[in-house]
Amino acid sequence: MKFLICTDLEGVACVVGSAGQPLNREHKQYEFAQQMLTKEVNAAIDGLRSISSDAEIIVGDGHSDGTANIIYNELRRGVQILLGVPRPRQLSVLDSTFSGVLLIGYHPMAGVKGGVLSHSFSSASIHNMWLNGRLIGEIGLTAAQAGSLGVPVIFVSSCRAGTEEAKEWIEGVETVAVKEGYGRNFALSLHPEDAQEQIRKGVARAVERIREIQPVKIPPPYELRIEYKLESTAEAEVRARGSIRLDSRTVARRSDNIFEVY
Ligand SMILES: [Zn+2]
Structure with missing residues (x-):
């Protein structure tokens, strides 16, 4: 084993x-x-x-x-x-x-x-993270x-x-x-x-x-939502990774591969 x-x-x-x-x-x-x-x-x-x-x-x-x-x-x-x-x-x-x-x-x-x-x-x-809507x-x-x-x-x-x-x-x-x-x-x-x-x-x-x-087992697609403590961190992530901005401090990373969201 x-x-x-x-x-x-x-x-x-x-x-x-x-x-x-x-x-x-x-x-x-x-x-x-x-x-x-x-x-x-x-x-x-x-x-x-x-x-x-x-x-x-x-x-x-x-x-x-x-x-x-x-x-x-x-x-x-x-x-x-x-x-x-x-x-x-x-x-x-x-x-x-x-x-x-x-x-x-x-x-x-x-x-x-x-x-x-x-x-x-x-x-x-990082303040909070959710995977497919569930706090994680x-x-x-x-x-x-x-x-x-x-x-x-x-x-x-x-x-x-x-x-x-x-x-x-x-x-x-x-x-x-x-x-x-x-x-x-x-x-x-x-x-x-x-x-x-x-x-x-x-x-x-x-x-x-x-x-x-x-x-x-969580079926794809995956969405990891990340709520940052600071707006500037969310902005930097959108620029660096192309993540989707959901609100001033929250971004979403989406992929069918769970290793690509974190
Ligand atoms: Zn540690």
Whole structure:
């Protein structure tokens, strides 16, 4: 079996960031978040291998510029690592030969109550996004893009709000909530090692139940509506991409290929 582990940094245990500052390398929680993500990815790898001992595993470094957010030399051996930007497309190596995608350290969409570090791709510029009329964030869009290739997202770890969002999009998905958000930068977290143990067990359950977890299938055509925070960002996108302007701050990207809308 072949798996892609997609990663982000905001949704790992004991990380809440702080208001008005992205979780970048200058942030005092960055180094700790890197360590947590590395350990949570290792827990996911252990979970996969506990059921599928010869699983082929690719780990994607997905936060920000996709480099060095995971401590690569501390990952379990035998996996391959996908890193860097610009990405040719989202989920660059994924095709229909994969059995499943796992999302580790993910965060809820912008504006969700109690969503720790919630945002949709850019906390600085994007207010809301809708796919074919339905409010969507990174978890939903990743599930829909993988689903268009016939591959299910089988496991998601995030804060509680992120796991609820995952369940709304993906029927039967296994999830682990590593923290409970009471604000965008305030949470009650599991102990890191308890989070890792739950991830290992949850991933194993996901592989055991993989036939019950269906790919998210949304038929084309696709319209991704993006409401920016600033009018100037919408204007710049219309000039650069030829997107359709819907109102002063909102644009629409339309295509029959879901990878072309984001
Ligand atoms: Zn991120």
